[in-house]
Amino acid sequence: MAVPKKRTSKSKTRSRKANWKRKAFYVSIKALSLAKSSLSMKSNSYVYYVSEKLTND
Template structure:
């Protein structure tokens, strides 16, 4: 039988939303930082480039 959920208080709702947005903000900052490092050529990981793809085809 279906039972209605309990309502979340405004304070808990705001806290939960703040934490959720904070996590998203941190992930966005990491993605931006990674993108900047790739563009500047200072990245510390290997990723395929167009030159590598051409070498593999031959």
């Protein structure tokens, strides 16, 4: 089994963790923005399929 030769410093560990969290933060902002855009139905970059309700008169 592979074992690291030396211990990773705390600063390097924290730096990697912060980078990982920063990426997740920006992905979450993008996902929220996309959700808001799709709910507003004003985006021109996506095709929306809206089901039309038929009324029986």
